[in-house]
Amino acid sequence: MGRNVQQTGLHLCITAVLLLGEGRGRDFPGSLSCLNNYVTTVNCTWSPEEPVGDGPFHLHFTNLWTKGQNASCQLTAGDSVQDQYHCTMHLARQILETDGYRVSLQGNFYGSNHTYITFPEYSPRQHIKLDPPSNIQSNITASKCQIWWTVPSYLDEILQYQLQYKEYSTSWEAALNKTPPSSLPQIEIEGTEFRSGISYMARVRCKVSEIEDSYHSQWSDWSQTTVFQREGSSELSEKLFDTRTLQFLIIPLSFGTLLYLFWNCKLSSRANHSTS
Incomplete structure (x- = not known):
């Protein structure tokens, strides 16, 4: 038993030394967020809490279970937001539910090289931001109004959606929201919700359903838009048809009546002259 205790203590010491040597013992400078589209792309944003120097800085993803499935990217300063660094990496294969990565940040901090373990075990299924639905x-x-879109077929059973629609000339702040009743990438809306002759725009976004406890997902960005316009009802069309038909009939009927009266007056005038 004493030997087991010694081996355990030695193992803990070695682990501590390794972590300290890689920067795990230091406080990580800022916060790091890495969101993946659950296909092959990972987008990372690092926000340092204080100046960190000119770098360069790199992120390394080391697959915990599969050798050779590693990836890296160089963090670059963002243009729109100060004191933020971004990078995008593309994994060699599609992300699996069982995947796990060890994520480290390596860089030159004011002339001193340091490595920080940012995620000892990064589980992709817990950090998902999907690509927007396509082909809406x-x-x-x-x-009725039917709207449909496309998502990866291997995800369609675990997704939920939010649809927005608005009149074409208004802003998205005035849009109405609809939640499809199922995971199917489609929705049907009553036609009475749309005014005749007005153009509308719709867009949709998606995320992994909150029912799926083993996943954690943010909403995707909004999709491209689709534009549509409601047709008039058949009853209205018939009324318009009847009105136009009546307008076309009135003109020849009026002309015929005037012509009849003209000739009738002319014949009456001749008859009067003959009598005289």
Whole structure:
């Protein structure tokens, strides 16, 4: 038993030395967020809490379970937000549910090289931000509006969606929200919610359903838009048809009546002259 205690203590010491040597013992300078699209792309943002020097700075993803499935990217300063660094990396294969990575930040901090272990075990399924749905399309009649879109087929059973629609001329702040009742990438809306003759725009976003406890996902960005316009009802079309038909009939009927009266007056005038 004493030997086991000694071996355990030795193992802990070695682990501590390794972590300290790699910067784990130092406080990580700032915060790091790495979101993946659950395909092959990972987008990372590092926000230092204080100046860190000119670098360079690199992120390293080391697969914990599969050798050779590692990736790296160089963090570069952002243009829009000061004191933020970004990088995008593309993994060699599609992310799996069981994947895990050890994420480290390595860089030159004011002339001194340091390595920080930012995520001892990064689980991609806990840091998801999907790509927006693609190929959004619509079809509308007087009675209903159908909108559908495309997502990766291996994800469609675990996703939830939010759809927004608005009149074409208004801002998205005035948009109405709809939640599809199922995980199917489509929705049907009553046609009465749309005014005839007005163009509308719709867009959709997605995330892994909150019912899926083993995943954690943010909303994706909004998709491209689809534009549609409701047709008039058949009853209205018939009324318009009847009105136009009546307008076309009135003109020849009026002309015929005037012509009849003209000739009738002319014949009456001749008859009067003959009598005289």
